[in-house]
Amino acid sequence: MTDLNGTMMQYFHWYLPHDGTHWDTVKARSKELAQAGITALWLPPAYKGSAGEFDVGYGVYDWFDLGEFDQKGSVRTKYGTKAQYLSAIQALQAVGIQVYGDAVLNHKDGGDATERVRGLPFAKENRMQPIAPMQDIEIYSHFTFPRRQGKYSSMEWHWWHFDAVNYDNYNPQDQGTVYLLEGKSFDNFVSLEKGNYTFLLGCDLDYENEEVKQEIIDWGKWYLDTTGIDGFRLDAVKHISSWFFVHWLNKMQQYAQRPLFIVGEYWTEHIDTLHWYIDATEGQMAVFDVPLHYNFYRASRSNGYYDMSKILDGTLMQQQPALAVTFVENHDSQPLQVLESVVEAWFKPLAYALILLRREGYPCIFYADYYGAHYRDRGRDGQEHEIWMNSHRWLLDKFLYARQHYAYGEQYDYFDHPSVVGWTRLGNQEHPKTMAVIMSDGWGGSKWMEVGKPNAAFYDLTDHICEPVYTNEYGWGEFYCRGGSVSVWLEE
DSSP: OOSTTOOEEEOOOTTOOSSSOHHHHHHHTHHHHHHHTOOEEEOOOOSEETTGGGOOSOSEEETTOSSOSOBTTBSSBTTBOHHHHHHHHHHHHHTTOEEEEEEOOSEEOOOSEEEEEEEEEEETTEEEEESSOOEEEEEEEEBOOTTTTTSSOOOOBOGGGEEEESOOTTSTTOOSEEEEETTOOOOSSSOOTTSOOOOOSSEEEOTTSHHHHHHHHHHHHHHHHHHOOSEEEEOOGGGSOHHHHHHHHHHHHHHHOSOOEEEEOOOOSOHHHHHHHHHHTTTOSEEEOHHHHHHHHHHHTTTTOSOGGGTTTTSHHHHOGGGEEEESOOTTTSTTSTTOOOOOGGGHHHHHHHHHSSSSSEEEEEHHHHHOEEEEEEOTTSOEEEEEEOOOHHHHHHHHHHHHHTOOBOEEEEOOSSSEEEEEEOBOSSSOOOEEEEEESSSEEEEEEEOSOTTOEEEETTSSOOSOEEOOTTSEEEEEEETTEEEEEEEO
């Protein structure tokens, strides 16, 4: 983070246009983002995916192709070329915005040639018991990167660099089997979902293999040198042995010789599992506060009957705030995506006030919540749906203003009512003005809260309530909010 009240933005969503203009858009908007109060951007995976210019970036084909080589049907990625990417990073850093690269290090996809091997089949949902004996399979595990021709890295990938796959060319219709390759074992120190959740998709990297470990270390160093990024967002960390990241992050920090911000995506709403992971990785990375997201999701769908006094219970924001990256929505939870758990639009202002205006956690704003989104796709029901995601920018910009200028100092909490909750921030020497935040998932109401400023006037930054509030001689005021809404009261 670049200052005490840093704010990250996830600068993409799953359904951005495949037109190669995203990096140019990032560059063009760099100044307005900085002025709004954004201090860091998490950018999407910048390397070539197996679907070329149509790949969101998570089906990794070649980590060393940032939109430079004619591979998988295009030179550019979905977002643009290497030159555009590097230019966007430089523009962001020039206005004081840090850049975090998305590192997808769990798997590779879209091999250039097949190899015949033997594999032990497991059901997709149960990795504990094989469903048949070892058998011959044909898999796309040979990666030669013919157009790159050894530039940046001479390594070719073969079946022995992976431990499991989910595709057999002899039986292409079977989508429900995971094959553990002969002589291999599922990785340890991973999520225990499905018995062992090391395998996610494609060709799963074998981090017991020394060539694999060294290649990923070499790539990390090359990526830092090439891009000059300020940190990494690590994808799907629950599928990768936790000990590898201790090793890899030590190498990256030593090599960079500057602080790198690291956040891992361990998708679980079980807080104890996140505490275990933070301990297992020796506190070297922050973690996304998935339990908080699910609290927001449930509250938004409870028709005003969620106990708002417990909205922060069981979250990293509450229990380990220094390593919590807080968020409301992301590309996986958005409508029609694999982890769909949509926070309803009416509740998003309340949720964003909670992550942006409190002192705990490092908040991340989602691109589609800021700019809105419109797209079509098939859902789990097999039917096509048209999706409209609302832009909340008018309120988020107000919250960012309050975060920049008012969200400092002591914090007094008033989470003492099932429907109406609030808190105050008392300011500090550099930011002496005070603030009171109040919200309700029900009919609205008021709450007496202390702001430490006697006989002072406060106005509602959100414009939901027009009349000012005046504190008494003891520095307490009765602050209001409307139903299903949030009001942010700033000292005049």
